[in-house]
Amino acid sequence: MSTQPFLTPQSEIAGAIAVALNIYALSAGADFGGGVWDLFAIGPRRDRQRELIANAIAPIWEANHVWLILVVVLLFTAFPPAFSRLMTLLHIPLTLMLLGIVLRGSAFTFRSYDSQRDRVQRRWGRIFAIASILTPLLLGVILGAIATGKLSAARLSNPASFAEVYVQPWLAPFPIGVGALALVLFALLAAVYLTVEAKDAALREDFRRRALWAGTAVAVVAAMNLYLARAHAPLVWSELTEGSLAMGFRIGAAISALGAMASLWLRRFRWARVAAAIEVSLILWGWALGQYPYLVPPDLTVDNSAAPPATLRLLAIALVAGLALLLPSLRYLFKVFKEGY
Amino acid sequence: MSNLLAARSQMAVSLAFHIVFAEVGIAMPLMMVIAEWRWMRTREHVYLELAKRWAKGTAILFAVGAVSGTVLSFELGLLWPEFMRFAGSIIGMPFSLEGFAFFTEAIFLGVYLYGWEKISPRAHLAAGAVVALSGVASGIFVVIANAWMNAPAGFRLIGGQPVDVNPIAAMANPGAFSQTLHMTIAAYASTAIAVGGIHAFVLLRQRKSLDERLVRFHRGALAVALSIGIPAAILQPLSGDLSARFVARIQPVKFAAMEGQFSSERGAPLRIGGWPSEVERRTRFAIEIPRALSLLAYDDANALVRGLEEFPRNDWPPVPVVHVSFQLMVALGTTMAIVATWAGVVVLRHKSFELSPNDRPLLLGLSIIAPFGFLATEAGWFTTEVGRQPWIIFGVLRTKEAVTPMPGLIVPFVVVSLLYCGLGAVVVWLLWRQIVKTTGDRTQVDRISSATTSRP
Ligand code: HDD
Ligand code: HEM
Ligand code: HEM
Numbered sequence: 001m002s003t004q005p006f007l008t009p010q011s012e013i014a015g016a017i018a019v020a021l022n023i024y025a026l027s028a029g030a031d032f033g034g035g036v037w038d039l040f041a042i043g044p045r046r047d048r049q050r051e052l053i054a055n056a057i058a059p060i061w062e063a064n065h066v067w068l069i070l071v072v073v074l075l076f077t078a079f080p081p082a083f084s085r086l087m088t089l090l091h092i093p094l095t096l097m098l099l100g101i102v103l104r105g106s107a108f109t110f111r112s113y114d115s116q117r118d119r120v121q122r123r124w125g126r127i128f129a130i131a132s133i134l135t136p137l138l139l140g141v142i143l144g145a146i147a148t149g150k151l152s153a154a155r156l157s158n159p160a161s162f163a164e165v166y167v168q169p170w171l172a173p174f175p176i177g178v179g180a181l182a183l184v185l186f187a188l189l190a191a192v193y194l195t196v197e198a199k200d201a202a203l204r205e206d207f208r209r210r211a212l213w214a215g216t217a218v219a220v221v222a223a224m225n226l227y228l229a230r231a232h233a234p235l236v237w238s239e240l241t242e243g244s245l246a247m248g249f250r251i252g253a254a255i256s257a258l259g260a261m262a263s264l265w266l267r268r269f270r271w272a273r274v275a276a277a278i279e280v281s282l283i284l285w286g287w288a289l290g291q292y293p294y295l296v297p298p299d300l301t302v303d304n305s306a307a308p309p310a311t312l313r314l315l316a317i318a319l320v321a322g323l324a325l326l327l328p329s330l331r332y333l334f335k336v337f338k339e340g341y
Numbered sequence: 342m343s344n345l346l347a348a349r350s351q352m353a354v355s356l357a358f359h360i361v362f363a364e365v366g367i368a369m370p371l372m373m374v375i376a377e378w379r380w381m382r383t384r385e386h387v388y389l390e391l392a393k394r395w396a397k398g399t400a401i402l403f404a405v406g407a408v409s410g411t412v413l414s415f416e417l418g419l420l421w422p423e424f425m426r427f428a429g430s431i432i433g434m435p436f437s438l439e440g441f442a443f444f445t446e447a448i449f450l451g452v453y454l455y456g457w458e459k460i461s462p463r464a465h466l467a468a469g470a471v472v473a474l475s476g477v478a479s480g481i482f483v484v485i486a487n488a489w490m491n492a493p494a495g496f497r498l499i500g501g502q503p504v505d506v507n508p509i510a511a512m513a514n515p516g517a518f519s520q521t522l523h524m525t526i527a528a529y530a531s532t533a534i535a536v537g538g539i540h541a542f543v544l545l546r547q548r549k550s551l552d553e554r555l556v557r558f559h560r561g562a563l564a565v566a567l568s569i570g571i572p573a574a575i576l577q578p579l580s581g582d583l584s585a586r587f588v589a590r591i592q593p594v595k596f597a598a599m600e601g602q603f604s605s606e607r608g609a610p611l612r613i614g615g616w617p618s619e620v621e622r623r624t625r626f627a628i629e630i631p632r633a634l635s636l637l638a639y640d641d642a643n644a645l646v647r648g649l650e651e652f653p654r655n656d657w658p659p660v661p662v663v664h665v666s667f668q669l670m671v672a673l674g675t676t677m678a679i680v681a682t683w684a685g686v687v688v689l690r691h692k693s694f695e696l697s698p699n700d701r702p703l704l705l706g707l708s709i710i711a712p713f714g715f716l717a718t719e720a721g722w723f724t725t726e727v728g729r730q731p732w733i734i735f736g737v738l739r740t741k742e743a744v745t746p747m748p749g750l751i752v753p754f755v756v757v758s759l760l761y762c763g764l765g766a767v768v769v770w771l772l773w774r775q776i777v778k779t780t781g782d783r784t785q786v787d788r789i790s791s792a793t794t795s796r797p
Contacts (some may be wrong), residue, residue, distance in 0.1 A: 058455060
């Protein structure tokens with residue numbers, strides 16, 4: 001780890017990026033998860049499940065989506081070389097993820113506003129649901145590829161085959177494992193949130209059952225990922241197992257996972273919501289702190305890719321001012337449309 | 342197709358697509374707010390219905406605007422990583438501010454679209470006003486970034502790398518004011534003239550079949566649209582004149598290409614139309630107004646206008662594209678301004694923005710110019726962006742040095758183009774079906790407005 005003070009301007013902005021990513025996972029992640037459950041809507045209450053999902057997502061998904069944009073602009077403003085490297089080497093998965101984002105957002109909106117005929121509805125619904133699965137998968141693949149530490153400058157400067165440079169860093173077991181983890185986590189979040197939002201008991205039970213399934217899947221995939229991390233992401237692995245802080249995160253994540261399952265079992269849905277959110281956050285921060293101070297291992301760190309101080313200072317001011325404006329507005333949005341916030 | 346050309350084309354397609362939705366996102370909220378405000382003032386039901394109907398169309402357009410904008414933020418890096426590595430720390434600031442403007446926009450749009458029954462009418466109107474303001478703000482921030490590409494400022498260049506970075510000075514670049522002004526007015530002019538044109542067209546075509554209430558509806562819609570469209574379309578050539586003066590000073594080579602001016606000349610003529618030949622180095626078939634160009638650009642009929650010949654050949658932009666798109670924008674803008682003035686005279690005579698269905702020639706004129714604003718916008722951006730070539734940051738970084746090394750860019754270019762063709766077609770189809778076709782059928786209108794109200 002670096003010998004620098006922990007809180008430098010660049011580490012603060014890096015922290016802000018992680019916070020934005022965290023909120024994106026908790027908010028937009030659940031919107032994607034909703035799409036997963038739309039695809040798997042079955043049983044006698046199929047249409048009502050879909051309706052509940054759509055109503056939960058509709059007023060907020062565009063606002064939730066902006067957290068990703070914030071991540072991107074903060075990254076390219078504060079750490080231009082890191083942004084540039086990621087966008088070059090991960091061109092393919094990023095482009096695929098964008099396709100997912102475009103299709104999810106537009107299909108969802110078209111479905112809400114297109115004719116109410118069933119066939120047309122289903123067509124948009126299918127695209128919406130499939131894009132909702134593709135996008136989190138790719139998001140996870142991208143984060144996983146970063147964690148493997150294979151996105152080095154050398155990859156670009158040495159003459160190598162197309163596949164070696166642009167495909168192998170992400171089309172590998174560990175990134176795919178992280179993709180699967182992101183997908184099941186988002187599905188878990190969505191199901192848990194929906195247990196709180198469902199107005200009648202039968203629907204609530206539907207999503208309780210789904211949440212329990214998703215929680216189990218998370219446990220399996222997470223265990224698999226730990227195994228893969230050991231072989232494929234040495235940096236994250238060593239931090240995870242040896243760094244005491246990161247170890248704490250992992251134990252915390254496991255405890256909150258158990259807490260979420262227990263609360264679901266006992267039908268304490270609000271508790272389950274809190275526990276699942278903590279679980280996801282701790283997993284994310286375990287990864288973020290695990291690779292700190294590296295932004296893009298093996299060589300780009302928070303320090304050596306930081307923008308000049310003048311930019312960082314202004315950005316910090318803009319962030320504080322922007323959040324002062326944003327947080328009350330977000331509170332208002334959730335107050336109008338969601339209960340219990 | 343070379344990699345560079347594929348990247349440029351993909352960027353052009355993505356931006357040309359996004360800008361339509363961006364303009365709507367800037368101007369529609371204002372029009373909805375005006376309609377709702379009129380309803381609160383007059384209690385005339387048509388205005389409430391109008392606000393709701395427009396809100397419905399805007400929801401579709403806004404979602405497509407949001408996702409296509411997201412694509413752009415990534416494409417800046419996916420296609421131009423060297424540009425972002427160079428410029429990110431200098432010009433990331435307006436993008437970050439834009440991020441917060443998006444937040445307020447998206448949050449209050451959610452409140453506006455889905456909150457009809459959940460909050461008080463005043464709070465609802467206020468939410469609309471916040472959407473309108475943050476839409477303008479996001480447009481202004483991103484155009485500031487673009488103006489910086491035309492007129493880079495706020496850093497010094499040492500060994501090809503920027504030092505002494507000053508993001509505030511970068512935002513206050515010399516191109517920012519005229520470009521943001523022109524773009525903001527363009528958004529209002531394009532959207533309001535298009536919306537007004539559609540309603541004028543319905544009034545004109547279906548005069549006989551419309552019942553009293555629908556006539557009221559379309560007259561009201563036209564009135565709100567004209568209250569923004571008339572001033573915007575009349576102001577736009579004036580602000581364009583300001584832009585042209587800045588281009589003449591900041592980017593003389595782009596200016597020469599726009600005007601098809603090959604040789605440096607005192608008392609240069611204004612060329613209308615014509616085809617500039619890069620080989621023959623002259624512009625043929627143009628109508629020339631003697632000395633007018635010098636007069637317009639420098640307020641002096643004998644001022645020196647620098648021609649393309651003063652600049653190295655490999656610093657020229659593709660002259661015909663720039664000249665023709667500029668001419669196209671000016672022609673469209675002039676037509677819009679003339680029709681808008683005509684409409685203004687009629688409005689003054691009626692002492693009301695509500696035209697009568699008997700103003701048939703004017704309604705026809707308005708229907709014809711409906712698409713002109715959006716076309717002028719595309720033409721204007723082609724002028725600006727193609728005119729900046731071969732530079733991505735004017736005079737600092739060449740486009741070909743900024744492009745990603747990733748081979749095979751033709752694939753994402755084709756995919757993105759197909760995707761956007763598809764999306765565009767669906768959007769047009771949806772709007773057509775819901776907003777234009779149903780207008781003749783009264784029961785449909787009732788159904789739609791009750792459907793909007795009862796949405797959760
Ligand atoms: C409704 C749309 C519209 C209309 C009617 C006009 N323009 Fe325009 N123009 C734009 C929409 C636009 C634009 C799309 O918004 C541009 C592209 C970049 C920008 O900032 O604005 C633009 C750019 C642009 C530029 C280049 C700025 C630069 O490269 O930095 C000039 C010189 C003009 N315009 C001049 C005019 C003139 C003299 C007009 C007279 C009729 C005119 N425009 C009408
Ligand atoms: C939305 C309205 C816009 C349209 C329609 C538009 C249009 C275009 C076109 C046609 C090109 C290709 C030019 C060529 O290669 O010959 C281009 C390139 C580009 N534009 Fe824009 N532009 C818009 C706004 C912006 C803004 C606001 C920015 C940045 C802040 C921007 C950044 C770029 C970049 C980075 C390129 C690629 C590099 C280059 O070709 O020079 N554009 N745009
Ligand atoms: C390189 C250029 C550009 C980038 C990177 C960009 C980025 C974005 C992004 C990320 C969004 C989505 C925000 C959301 O989720 O709500 C968006 C929407 C928007 N953009 Fe752009 N944009 C560009 C060009 C422009 C231009 C030239 C304008 C206009 C003047 C503009 C105006 C808007 C507006 C008003 C919206 C919100 C309205 C809507 O979604 O329809 N943008 N843009």
